Amino acid sequence: MKRVEEISKLKLTPGDDVCVIEEFLPGAGAYEHKGLVKSAVVGTPKLDLNLRVVYVTPLSKKPSMPEAGSLVYGVVVLVKDEYAVVKIVCDAKGTRYSTPFTGVIHITQVSDKYVKSLYELLGLGDVVKAKVLNDSIPYNLTIKEARLGIVATSCRVCGGKLVKTGEGLKCSECGTVDKRRVSSEYGHIKCVI
Numbered sequence: 001m002k003r004v005e006e007i008s009k010l011k012l013t014p015g016d017d018v019c020v021i022e023e024f025l026p027g028a029g030a031y032e033h034k035g036l037v038k039s040a041v042v043g044t045p046k047l048d049l050n051l052r053v054v055y056v057t058p059l060s061k062k063p064s065m066p067e068a069g070s071l072v073y074g075v076v077v078l079v080k081d082e083y084a085v086v087k088i089v090c091d092a093k094g095t096r097y098s099t100p101f102t103g104v105i106h107i108t109q110v111s112d113k114y115v116k117s118l119y120e121l122l123g124l125g126d127v128v129k130a131k132v133l134n135d136s137i138p139y140n141l142t143i144k145e146a147r148l149g150i151v152a153t154s155c156r157v158c159g160g161k162l163v164k165t166g167e168g169l170k171c172s173e174c175g176t177v178d179k180r181r182v183s184s185e186y187g188h189i190k191c192v193i
């Protein structure tokens, strides 16, 4: 079994020796050359001890990350007067990132109008569609454009469904009026999170 352990630990690049053909036959990601099993890809070996075959599993591609100019969806996890923190969960197509990223919406990136505090405009747990402004963590986000902003939320008082009205949002359960900064697509797109 010592050999199995040795082989399993290999970090392979194309052309690297994996083992000799008497030990394992080459499976996907491997090939034979002059009695040696070699790797065809950058990856790690996976052994099938029953079939005596070695596969080389390619290293997964670089995990996708938000980039400047792209649209993302996230959940508001903190609201302060001047900024809100968003847990970025997925990209514009709804494809989840392997790990969530931290985004920040500054008070100047919410509306073209003067904003005194973000408390009225964003709530904990709101799902926002936002545009990424930079290429590093924490990501700075903007929801200034009409199509950006909250795409899913609920009443602060009763948790009921908020419906868009002329002046803003109104709770369909208790009638509370809400001034949150919703996207122009609010009510028209399905929540992706």
Ligand SMILES: [Zn+2]
Pocket: 155, 156, 157, 158, 159, 160, 171, 172, 173, 174, 175, 176
């Ligand atoms: Zn309500």
